Amino acid sequence: MADLLLGQVVSFQGDPFVQADAARHLANGAVLIDAGRIAAVGDAADLRARHPQARVHDYDRALISAGFVDAHVHYPQTAIIASWGKRLIDWLNTYTFPEEMRFADSAYADTIANRYLDLVLARGTTTVCTYATIHPASVDAIFTAAQSRGMRLYAGKTCMDRNAPAGLTDTAQSAYDDSKTLLQKWHGVGRLSYVITPRFSPTSTPEQLAALGALWREYPDCLMQTHLSEQLDEIAWVKDLFPQSRDYLDTYEAQGLLREGALYGHAIHLTEREKSRLIEAGASLIHCPTSNTFIGSGLFDMGLARHLRVGLATDTGGGSSFSMLRTMAAAYEVAQLRGQSLHPSQLWWLATQGSARALHADHQIGNIAVGMEADLAIIDLASTPAIAQATARAEDIWQAVFPTIMMGDDRAIAAVWVQGSNVKYS
Structure with missing residues (x-):
């Protein structure tokens, strides 16, 4: 059975060092995983309607990222x-x-x-x-x-x-x-x-x-x-x-x-x-x-x-x-x-x-796109009170992500998926 992950989705359509609009953000996004790979990426409501049999994992406002x-x-x-x-x-x-x-x-x-x-x-x-x-x-x-x-x-x-x-x-x-x-x-x-x-x-x-x-x-x-x-x-x-x-x-x-x-x-x-x-x-x-x-x-x-x-x-x-x-x-x-x-x-x-x-593996890992291997990290953007209060002031997704970059630790990792399987190690 396929798994449908709901949350904010971040992916890349190019190299942000050479392309200003390389990053892509879906505020109400979803990632469909099937047989260890990403089968679809898109709007949450649309993918839920198209895949009613999928197991749903609702991560709310957490960020769904490549691992x-x-x-x-x-x-x-x-x-x-x-x-x-x-x-x-x-x-x-x-x-x-x-x-x-x-x-x-x-x-x-x-x-x-x-x-x-x-x-x-x-x-x-x-x-x-x-x-x-x-x-x-x-x-x-x-x-x-x-x-x-x-x-x-x-x-x-x-x-x-x-x-x-x-x-x-x-x-x-x-x-x-x-x-x-x-x-x-x-x-x-x-x-x-x-x-x-x-x-x-x-x-x-x-x-x-x-x-x-x-x-x-x-x-x-x-x-x-x-x-x-x-x-x-x-x-x-x-x-x-x-x-x-x-x-x-x-x-x-x-x-x-x-x-x-x-x-x-x-x-x-x-x-x-x-x-x-x-x-x-x-x-x-x-x-x-x-x-x-x-x-x-x-x-x-x-x-x-x-x-x-x-x-x-x-x-x-x-x-x-x-x-x-x-x-x-x-x-x-x-x-x-x-x-x-x-x-x-x-x-x-x-x-x-x-x-x-x-590593010459960008066709396999490191991004969220159809056909990529389903290695994902789910990031809580409000994992501590200090991060939460900073994130609440954000005007866009990258302002929301930056406090977690600067102050985040393992508490920010809400879930980890490896080859389409939900794993949890501590």
Whole structure:
């Protein structure tokens, strides 16, 4: 039987960074879900009349949105989120690497994978793109947990063959072999996609990067994710490690790791050459605002969104929140510090359709349109007294949404639908 969801419906007919009227709002709208997909979108009274047998879910004045898409996370860092922050390299050595060592235990990996997905689903996130650890079992754990929930999920084994503890390093050959085995096991199974995942150039030799570039040429429909130009001292380190490279991006480009389908997290301190090559190659940048402020990395240039695919991400656990609402708020604040005022519709797009586009999945997720997969978040726009009093003064939908962006948390998530099923995790 089909399900009919009633409420305010927000969707996108284009990119609000380049099209002023891209956002669409139905004040008395409805979304019909059938067989896990969106079958119709329109006026509530009209769809109720046309589908009298559908199960009705009346969300009143709540907002019916596409589920949030978190385009860059490290699920193995779930337990160390909000650890007292240092600079990037210190943070990795002090918190990240010791925690990731624990994922040699497959039972621990299973526990954290399930905990992580429960936490993000409770906050309206229905798709993530995540790094695992070097352990193949960590990839199995997150894919298995996502599969049991019906989620669309992207993940890959993190590869490192230098500048990491012995228990967290592989080799160029084993990184290739393990990644290929996992790719063949999981990629395209249901809603799961494998992502080729060198952590970043400082922890991979040119030989390992080249091996993963070769793997990507063999499986060009996969995505590739890594980090780029997060902190100035990191960039100086890369220059010392790769004296032959023109810049940080060139360490990837020289090994076949730059083209469409490449996802670069952070990308804060880019040279003009790097910007030009990223645009020319059609790569994606993933903005991680709470991480960039928490670890003191810098301020992302959202002006790049007019020229590149840009997604939004919590960057758990360098990021300080599992919530994409909090991440949107941080993105707004970061842009303000750069003199770039982001409209609420642009923030919402970044957390849904923009991130889906960065993952080359905007034909499947991230929007409310006929034929899309039915991953939805139902947002209470009056979830706390402070938000309710601000929303009551709103003159349009985006004025009503903005207080929830800036002050909302998991209390704002009234319901979550994954592949057409109503799920509730807390």
